[in-house]
Amino acid sequence: MANLTREIRRRIRSVKNIAQVTKAMEAVSAAKMRKAQQQVLATRPYATQAREVLSYIARLHSTESELNPLINERPVKRTGILLITADRGLAGGFNANILRRNAQLMREKRNAGAEVTVVAVGKKGREWLLRYDPVVRAEFTGLPDNPTTYDIGPIVRVLVDDFLSGYTDEVLVVYTDFVNTIRQVPTVKKLLPVEPAEPSANMAPEYIFEPSPEAVLNRVLYGFTEVQILQAIYESLASEHSARMVAMRNATDAAGELIDDLTLTYNKARQSAITSELMDIVGGASALEGAAETSNTAGSDWLTVMLDNDAVRAA
Numbered sequence: 001m002a003n004l005t006r007e008i009r010r011r012i013r014s015v016k017n018i019a020q021v022t023k024a025m026e027a028v029s030a031a032k033m034r035k036a037q038q039q040v041l042a043t044r045p046y047a048t049q050a051r052e053v054l055s056y057i058a059r060l061h062s063t064e065s066e067l068n069p070l071i072n073e074r075p076v077k078r079t080g081i082l083l084i085t086a087d088r089g090l091a092g093g094f095n096a097n098i099l100r101r102n103a104q105l106m107r108e109k110r111n112a113g114a115e116v117t118v119v120a121v122g123k124k125g126r127e128w129l130l131r132y133d134p135v136v137r138a139e140f141t142g143l144p145d146n147p148t149t150y151d152i153g154p155i156v157r158v159l160v161d162d163f164l165s166g167y168t169d170e171v172l173v174v175y176t177d178f179v180n181t182i183r184q185v186p187t188v189k190k191l192l193p194v195e196p197a198e199p200s201a202n203m204a205p206e207y208i209f210e211p212s213p214e215a216v217l218n219r220v221l222y223g224f225t226e227v228q229i230l231q232a233i234y235e236s237l238a239s240e241h242s243a244r245m246v247a248m249r250n251a252t253d254a255a256g257e258l259i260d261d262l263t264l265t266y267n268k269a270r271q272s273a274i275t276s277e278l279m280d281i282v283g284g285a286s287a288l289e290g291a292a293e294t295s296n297t298a299g300s301d302w303l304t305v306m307l308d309n310d311a312v313r314a315a
Contacts, residue, residue, distance in 0.1 A: 005273065008266040012259060019255035025090070026248035032145060033181070033241035039146065040178055040234040047231035054194050054224045071194050078115040080137070080168035081105065082159060082191070082229065084175040084236045085125035087141055091240055092247035094176065094184065095124040098236075101186035102174045106133065117168065119158055121233065137162070147233055149226055156226045163192045175232040176239040182246065184239035189232070191225055 083102050085095050102125070106116050117137040120126040126139045138158050143151055162168045171192040177185045 005266060005269050008262055008269060012262045012266065015255050015258050015262065019252050019259070022248045022251040022255065026245055026252060029241050029245035029248060033238065033245050036145070036234065036238035036241050037178070037181075040231075040238045043231055043234055047227050050224055050227050054220070073193060074169050076109075076112070076114045076169040078117060078168050079109045080159060080162055080171045081116060081118045082155070082171065082173040082175075082232075083118050083120050083122075083125045083129070084173070084232055085120070085122035085128075086236075086240045087123045087143075089124065090247060091244040092250075094240055094243035097184075098174065098176050098186045099125065099128050101188065103133075105172070105174060105188055106135075114169075117162075119155065121155065143233065145237065147230065147237075149230060152226065152230055152233065156222065156229055159191065159229075160222060160225055173229065173232050175236045178235045178238040178242065181242045184243060187235075189228070191228055194221070194224070 081102065083098075085098055089095060102118075106118075109116050116135055118125075118129055118135050119137050120129055120139045121141075121143065123141050126136060126141065129136050138155075140155055159168075159171050163171050170190065173189050173191050175187055175189075177187040179185055
């Protein structure tokens, strides 16, 4: 019984230590999540407007002949995918959900007869690809919590060069879209070629392009792709920190419940041990009383026998 209570105490201390770690990680993730959320909400309107402007330029009929590789669809023989995951785990289902969505997309493209090549951002995506489907074109890890265009420049260059050289016929980005602290949605968006806006879509009539829409599209294509990739990374970072914060909070709560259960079990074990010891003491006391009564009875009988013997001799 002593070994059992000692083991329970050891487990309680271990769970308390884990709870302290998860609570600290929750606090760190909460601070990072607030900064990332402010960042993603501040840049989202700009990225949306940039995509709208580029879609409008691509819809103009005057761009069809001169910028055919950039705005027109071509037969897809090889698809390039930009997969954005985290460098670390302990974020609930964040990495698993985005990897599941990427695997589904890769199956769809291969079933359609296209080859697939992946540019992996984040260690988790790279490790998964190398383990199950080694189609890694390039890998980028260790991005800061507040990346800039300087940090993602090599990523953009790889994707744009592959598309312009004809190595890939389309470029898709797979990332986690930040909706709120509780909800993050795995998302697939098309980066290249630039998709023209629908004819029914109303565009702002005050757009004036100088010197021409073609020149504007040539100059801003790289910047547009850069903005979209940077925004996707911002969305993924906000989603990662939110998922980790929620996961660590759940882990802390689960540790508290486990501590309560272990404490109850420990108290029951102690009570059982105390009861057992009390029963041993009571049993020992009863045995001693019984021995004393037996000894007194034996002494009385011996005295009676001695008196009887004396009486016999006297007679």
